[in-house]
Amino acid sequence: EKQQQLKDLLEEKQTSEHAREQAAACNQSASKLQLLHERQLLLAVLIATRRTNATSMTTLDASPADNGTTIEVFRDALPDVGGSVPQLEGFQVVRGSAKWILVEPALGAPMPLGVDTVRVNFAIFHGSRVVIAASDAPFQIGGAAPLRGWDDALRTMRLGERSIFAFPASEVYGVDGNASLGIEAGATIGLDIQLLQLTPTEDVSAYADRSLLKVILTHGHGSETPAGGASLQVLLSARIEEQAGVVAVRQPLGTRDETIELELGGSECGDALRLTLGSMRRGEVARVEVRAPYGVEPLLNLSAADTPYTLEVELRGFAQPRALQHMNTTEAMRHVERLKAVANRQYASGEKAVACSTYARAWHMLQLPDRASASEAEGA
Numbered sequence: 001e002k003q004q005q006l007k008d009l010l011e012e013k014q015t016s017e018h019a020r021e022q023a024a025a026c027n028q029s030a031s032k033l034q035l036l037h038e039r040q041l042l043l044a045v046l047i048a049t050r051r052t053n054a055t056s057m058t059t060l061d062a063s064p065a066d067n068g069t070t071i072e073v074f075r076d077a078l079p080d081v082g083g084s085v086p087q088l089e090g091f092q093v094v095r096g097s098a099k100w101i102l103v104e105p106a107l108g109a110p111m112p113l114g115v116d117t118v119r120v121n122f123a124i125f126h127g128s129r130v131v132i133a134a135s136d137a138p139f140q141i142g143g144a145a146p147l148r149g150w151d152d153a154l155r156t157m158r159l160g161e162r163s164i165f166a167f168p169a170s171e172v173y174g175v176d177g178n179a180s181l182g183i184e185a186g187a188t189i190g191l192d193i194q195l196l197q198l199t200p201t202e203d204v205s206a207y208a209d210r211s212l213l214k215v216i217l218t219h220g221h222g223s224e225t226p227a228g229g230a231s232l233q234v235l236l237s238a239r240i241e242e243q244a245g246v247v248a249v250r251q252p253l254g255t256r257d258e259t260i261e262l263e264l265g266g267s268e269c270g271d272a273l274r275l276t277l278g279s280m281r282r283g284e285v286a287r288v289e290v291r292a293p294y295g296v297e298p299l300l301n302l303s304a305a306d307t308p309y310t311l312e313v314e315l316r317g318f319a320q321p322r323a324l325q326h327m328n329t330t331e332a333m334r335h336v337e338r339l340k341a342v343a344n345r346q347y348a349s350g351e352k353a354v355a356c357s358t359y360a361r362a363w364h365m366l367q368l369p370d371r372a373s374a375s376e377a378e379g380a
Contacts, residue, residue: 117198121193162195285314340359
């Protein structure tokens with residue numbers, strides 16, 4: 001009798017678990033159907049905008065009254081997609097593409113700028129078919145993107161926001177569409193994207209070519225940055241991503257005993273390190289991705305021309321150089337030698353016009369009146 005009771009209890013438990021699994025599956029299916037319905041509705045809205053007068057489209061800088069009027073126009077022009085029509089308060093038209101905010105961001109949440117790094121969940125879809133999807137995927141603004149218009153879409157979003165965008169396929173894949181994906185030029189492409197993480201990133205390269213991308217790990221103090229010739233105290237490490245793993249190179253970040261003292265722009269300071277340190281504040285810790293064309297860093301014996309590497313730098317402190325008119329002969333000659341070293345590197349890298357300008361500055365220093373004593377001049 002007890003065995004039968006236990007058997008009945010076990011069957012009841014299994015039946016209950018099965019019922020819960022079925023309910024969860026039904027809820028998941030309902031959520032997917034609702035998402036599909038919302039996506040189809042937004043695509044229908046975009047098609048409606050293309051059939052109406054362009055002057056009636058809502059834009060980011062339109063007045064609230066215009067937005068309300070335009071939404072009603074879209075609502076009346078919608079094809080029959082079945083079910084009730086959701087509210088369209090979050091609907092916008094951004095540079096010719098439709099945007100519909102599904103999840104509002106927090107008030108004052110940051111927006112991607114410049115070359116910031118982001119992590120997103122996204123899905124690109126055509127009708128009810130998902131073309132590509134990924135979760136927690138990293139991207140950089142202005143870098144490689146899964147479709148044309150990606151950066152413009154991200155720049156309209158805030159951290160935590162989830163939105164659906166709709167683009168004409170001709171804008172995404174060109175006038176012929178994408179035959180390999182079965183997408184015609186006249187079709188509409190949808191992008192469902194959620195902005196999960198935003199990392200402010202700064203391009204500190206000489207020509208804004210993304211060869212030096214800096215991420216601040218710890219913000220520094222004040223606003224002062226070191227000038228050329230400043231005496232610096234830094235902690236420095238570098239690593240190279242290789243197939244076998246991460247290789248540590250020279251001077252790891254650590255205790256105060258590992259602090260390196262160097263001169264900004266001096267012989268021990270290559271261009272990548274010079275530009276990085278010149279953008280930092282006291283106490284700042286930063287990670288920098290270094291790529292070609294930057295040459296050898298003397299302290300690390302690394303060259304981005306051979307392989308990209310990552311710098312991690314802490315600027316512990318610095319002392320600015322004295323103004324030229326206050327330098328003695330020894331200090332002036334050190335300044336000339338530093339300018340000459342910079343000019344030599346510029347000339348070697350093919351920047352001949354810039355190198356000539358730097359050589360001219362060094363030559364001008366040599367022509368300044370001697371402000372030193374005789375003993376200082378003899379020593380120099």
